[in-house]
Amino acid sequence: MSAVVDPDKLKLYSFQLFTKLEGAVTAGMIHLGDQLGLYRVMREAGRPLSTTELAAATDTIERWVREWAFNQAAARMIESHGDGTFSLSPEAAIVLADQEHPAFGMGMFHRLPQTMKALEHVRESFRTGVGHDYDSHGPEGAVGIERSFEPWNRAFLVPVVLPALDGVVAKLVAGAKVADVGCGAGSAVLLMASTFPESTFTGYDISQFALDRARTKLDSSGLRNASFHDPRNQGLPGDGSLDVVCTFDCIHDMAHPQEVIEAIRASLKPDGTWLLVDIKALDTFEENMRKNPMASLMYGISVLSCMSSALSEPDGLGLGTLGLSENRAREMSAAAGFTRFTKLDVDHSVNSFYEVRP
Ligand SMILES: C[S@@+](CC[C@H](N)C(=O)[O-])C[C@H]1O[C@@H](n2cnc3c(N)ncnc32)[C@H](O)[C@@H]1O
Numbered sequence: 001m002s003a004v005v006d007p008d009k010l011k012l013y014s015f016q017l018f019t020k021l022e023g024a025v026t027a028g029m030i031h032l033g034d035q036l037g038l039y040r041v042m043r044e045a046g047r048p049l050s051t052t053e054l055a056a057a058t059d060t061i062e063r064w065v066r067e068w069a070f071n072q073a074a075a076r077m078i079e080s081h082g083d084g085t086f087s088l089s090p091e092a093a094i095v096l097a098d099q100e101h102p103a104f105g106m107g108m109f110h111r112l113p114q115t116m117k118a119l120e121h122v123r124e125s126f127r128t129g130v131g132h133d134y135d136s137h138g139p140e141g142a143v144g145i146e147r148s149f150e151p152w153n154r155a156f157l158v159p160v161v162l163p164a165l166d167g168v169v170a171k172l173v174a175g176a177k178v179a180d181v182g183c184g185a186g187s188a189v190l191l192m193a194s195t196f197p198e199s200t201f202t203g204y205d206i207s208q209f210a211l212d213r214a215r216t217k218l219d220s221s222g223l224r225n226a227s228f229h230d231p232r233n234q235g236l237p238g239d240g241s242l243d244v245v246c247t248f249d250c251i252h253d254m255a256h257p258q259e260v261i262e263a264i265r266a267s268l269k270p271d272g273t274w275l276l277v278d279i280k281a282l283d284t285f286e287e288n289m290r291k292n293p294m295a296s297l298m299y300g301i302s303v304l305s306c307m308s309s310a311l312s313e314p315d316g317l318g319l320g321t322l323g324l325s326e327n328r329a330r331e332m333s334a335a336a337g338f339t340r341f342t343k344l345d346v347d348h349s350v351n352s353f354y355e356v357r358p
Helices: 007-035 038-045 051-058 062-074 090-097 112-128 134-164 168-174 187-195 208-221 257-267 285-291 295-310 326-335
Strands: 085-087 177-181 200-204 226-229 242-248 268-279 340-343 351-357
Touching: 007 038, 007 062, 007 090, 007 112, 038 051, 038 085, 038 090, 051 062, 062 085, 112 134, 112 295, 134 168, 134 187, 134 208, 134 268, 134 295, 134 351, 168 242, 177 187, 177 257, 187 200, 187 208, 187 226, 208 226, 242 257, 257 268, 257 326, 268 326, 285 295, 326 340, 326 351
Parallel strands: 177 200, 177 242, 200 226, 242 268
Antiparallel strands: 268 351, 340 351
């Protein structure tokens, strides 16, 4: 028996399908707006600009800028004034062009070409089961991750997140030993190292591109209380000598997160603290689909990046972007020997924050 096709639903479905392609193509245009400095110039101008002015200020060709501006205005990313000029709303100026603002949103767009290029190699992963680590996204992948997380951290890590942890700021002021596991390009390490000069900070990551970037930034910072390592060469100390361990948005990316959590437990002093920051996730796909308006984005990024990383070793656990719910994190922490697990009252659009203690 053949299914009855409703012609109106057929049109609606096709429309919905092509809105996804519209989003993907416009996302590519947003990448260009960021990389070519078009948004930055529009923000700095603070008034509507013609495409001739925009092209001159970015050293680009007007005809190309005009077509780009038409896409951006049609997508309601920038404002068209009906006289050939375009501008940014105050909100767009922040999200698109203010690197210092916690709501700056260009990080994921920075790494869009690398993320989408993963389509070429994950096709094979669907057959082999084996994914690809963060270095498969090249050096710009590490920069994109850095630009995704650094603005929020710069605004909130020291004044809001660290004070939410019991006794941690006092230890950091006095002189503590701290590790940041999955540190990426080292932004949080360098920020904390400059804020707390009496403490020492060690960042660990398996991405060589991220480590190279972290070490370059460390060299130019002049800081002497930070260092970066690949944990496969030099792992966390197993002697209970650390006061604080941080993990920012990375446990769900790890092939063997339980082993890493056990290593964190072994590295901490009995009164130490693990600051666990990870994606807000619920226990089941159904809950995530119902309650998370970004669920489809998250599951897609998982295939292209997070779960792929978490399956980049043959026996990887493969948690993926929405794989570390609070309950799962509690269970894994308890299995590693942690006895205290508290969700922190920190407001973030995407992340949850936990204080986990021996
Ligand atoms: C989404 S990024 C977050 C980076 C950084 N924490 C930040 O907030 O900018 C996840 C990082 O986890 C790293 N990673 C994955 N598995 C790891 C492991 N087993 N040990 C250390 N780092 C790992 C990746 O290389 C990547 O740099």
